[in-house]
Amino acid sequence: xxxxxxxxxxGALGLVEWQMGSALxxxxxxxxxxxxxxRSRRLIDIVIEQLGLDADVTTPEERDLLYVKxxxxxxxxxxxxxxxxxxxxxTAQEAADLARAVREEFIEIxxxxxxxxxxxxxxxxxxQVTNFSHQAEIARxxxxxxMRAMTEKGELSEPELMQRIx
Numbered sequence: 001x002x003x004x005x006x007x008x009x010x011g012a013l014g015l016v017e018w019q020m021g022s023a024l025x026x027x028x029x030x031x032x033x034x035x036x037x038x039r040s041r042r043l044i045d046i047v048i049e050q051l052g053l054d055a056d057v058t059t060p061e062e063r064d065l066l067y068v069k070x071x072x073x074x075x076x077x078x079x080x081x082x083x084x085x086x087x088x089x090x091t092a093q094e095a096a097d098l099a100r101a102v103r104e105e106f107i108e109i110x111x112x113x114x115x116x117x118x119x120x121x122x123x124x125x126x127x128q129v130t131n132f133s134h135q136a137e138i139a140r141x142x143x144x145x146x147m148r149a150m151t152e153k154g155e156l157s158e159p160e161l162m163q164r165i166x
Contacts, residue, residue: 034083038076038106041067047101074102 037043044067048054053070057063073095075086085106087098151158 034078034106035076037109038085038102039071039074043102043105043109044070044074046105047098050101050105051097070098073098076102 048066048070054063054066057066073088075084077084083106085099085103087095087102089095089098147158
């Protein structure tokens, strides 16, 4: 049995992507714990498909057993502001591939989650701006009606009214 760890900031991901991954780990309080995500059914099922580990799987029961097996081969932990993903497999290459695939999929899921939250925030803000614009238009129309009513009654001339408003 071999083990591999996906932690090398100078390795396959490169320093910039590694730092991005580290920043994503710091977001974990907004999306669940890092370990839970790394060992989640969603992430592991995607990794199984990416690596072709399900080539011989024909039933849902076999798929469940494969999920349990792959999940047991993955360990995840935070180290400061970075993260480590350890994987074990029958060969060193398989362990490295598994650790790398889990790391990359974690980053994808974290980015997707953050993008959804950002999109929801934009929609909320857009709705608020539309609402405030509508309220401002109603207020403008009411003030116009008030100004016309005051000048039509002869109570104030338009210049006097404008002076009082300011």
